[in-house]
Amino acid sequence: MYPLRRAALALVALLAFVPAQAGVLIKGCDASSLKKSEDKGGTYAFASGWRDDALKILKDGGVNTVRLRVWVNSPDGYDTKPRVLAMARRIHALGMKTLIDFHYSDTWADPSHQTKPAAWKNFDLCQLKAAVFLYTYDVCAALARQGTPAYYVQIGNEINDGMLWPEGSLSAANYDFTHLCELLRAGIAGARLAHPTTKIILHIAKGGDWELIKWWFSSVKAKGINWDFTGVSYYPYWHGPLTDFETAINNAAAYFEKPVLVCETAYPWTLNDADGTFNAIGLSTQLVPGYDASVQGQYDMVKKILQIVQAVPNNRGAGVVYWEGTWTPVAGNGWDNTNPSSGNNWENQAYFDFSGTAMWSLWVFREF
Numbered sequence: 001m002y003p004l005r006r007a008a009l010a011l012v013a014l015l016a017f018v019p020a021q022a023g024v025l026i027k028g029c030d031a032s033s034l035k036k037s038e039d040k041g042g043t044y045a046f047a048s049g050w051r052d053d054a055l056k057i058l059k060d061g062g063v064n065t066v067r068l069r070v071w072v073n074s075p076d077g078y079d080t081k082p083r084v085l086a087m088a089r090r091i092h093a094l095g096m097k098t099l100i101d102f103h104y105s106d107t108w109a110d111p112s113h114q115t116k117p118a119a120w121k122n123f124d125l126c127q128l129k130a131a132v133f134l135y136t137y138d139v140c141a142a143l144a145r146q147g148t149p150a151y152y153v154q155i156g157n158e159i160n161d162g163m164l165w166p167e168g169s170l171s172a173a174n175y176d177f178t179h180l181c182e183l184l185r186a187g188i189a190g191a192r193l194a195h196p197t198t199k200i201i202l203h204i205a206k207g208g209d210w211e212l213i214k215w216w217f218s219s220v221k222a223k224g225i226n227w228d229f230t231g232v233s234y235y236p237y238w239h240g241p242l243t244d245f246e247t248a249i250n251n252a253a254a255y256f257e258k259p260v261l262v263c264e265t266a267y268p269w270t271l272n273d274a275d276g277t278f279n280a281i282g283l284s285t286q287l288v289p290g291y292d293a294s295v296q297g298q299y300d301m302v303k304k305i306l307q308i309v310q311a312v313p314n315n316r317g318a319g320v321v322y323w324e325g326t327w328t329p330v331a332g333n334g335w336d337n338t339n340p341s342s343g344n345n346w347e348n349q350a351y352f353d354f355s356g357t358a359m360w361s362l363w364v365f366r367e368f
Contacts, residue, residue: 026065027320033326067098233262250313269294
């Protein structure tokens with residue numbers, strides 16, 4: 001055999017045994033506010049100026065999964081079961097997957113707020129478990145019946161300190177996870193009964209804090225809770241350096257032997273304000289050094305986060321969901337779902353400019 005041919009065959013054989021680094025599974029964007037924006041007059045356009053469905057524009061940018069929050073009885077009528085069903089039909093028609101984010105509240109649920117829905121206000125723990133099971137099943141079963149099953153389901157949103165306070169609060173229970181895990185078990189059972197292949201995500205904030213992640217997920221695991229994806233929020237201006245984030249998700253993937261998903265992240269493309277409501281990130285002192293508040297800075301930051309996730313060993317970096325990429329400054333579509341005159345303090349972190357035109361930073365998802 002000729003020497004060059006032998007060398008070529010040897011190289012092919014060697015490459016055949018080199019494990020390829022798979023692309024991230026979930027390239028997501030939360031578009032929960034989209035329908036309200038549209039109803040209030042918001043429009044969206046490709047970078048060329050051509051107006052179209054924001055979901056189609058997201059897909060063109062490389063997004064393959066859309067996250068939708070669901071509130072039990074929102075005062076403004078949005079982010080509820082009927083709205084989620086309608087949005088899921090649109091998402092499914094475009095060939096994208098749906099991630100349903102159960103807040104188990106009538107409004108925002110996060111580490112500082114886990115308020116019970118008004119309809120469940122006087123429920124004790126036993127009644128809450130039944131309500132969580134039935135409500136989760138009802139929403140997921142309705143999605144499945146219409147042919148748009150939830151591919152991923154979050155049981156709770158940023159539940160660092162539990163959910164459905166006070167019954168499911170960790171701090172109120174001296175960090176005894178018993179009650180919280182009874183509620184989690186009920187939600188997981190409801191989702192899986194409705195659609196057995198649905199993937200379960202448990203989600204906490206502070207994705208750069210490995211010790212917190214280890215403590216929290218070890219605690220629910222000790223109570224017999226089983227989940228599919230370890231979910232974290234990672235906002236680089238709030239949750240520590242990128243190096244800490246990398247350490248945290250690598251450790252989490254190895255320790256729990258489950259894929260890790262960044263359920264929420266974002267970065268500003270400008271510090272300007274378009275609606276008179278002070279931006280959550282509106283000062284240069286809030287920015288991460290080396291990442292400007294510009295379209296380039298937004299692109300660079302999300303690319304870095306995606307690179308870190310993609311590099312998680314054993315292909316356990318599941319993906320990244322960008323938070324509220326379609327939340328442009330449309331009057332009436334503000335933070336407070338009880339006050340139509342409230343403003344939006346996130347418009348400078350969307351993937352669309354103040355006029356609703358997509359920015360090229362969205363295309364970062366095409367690279368993964």
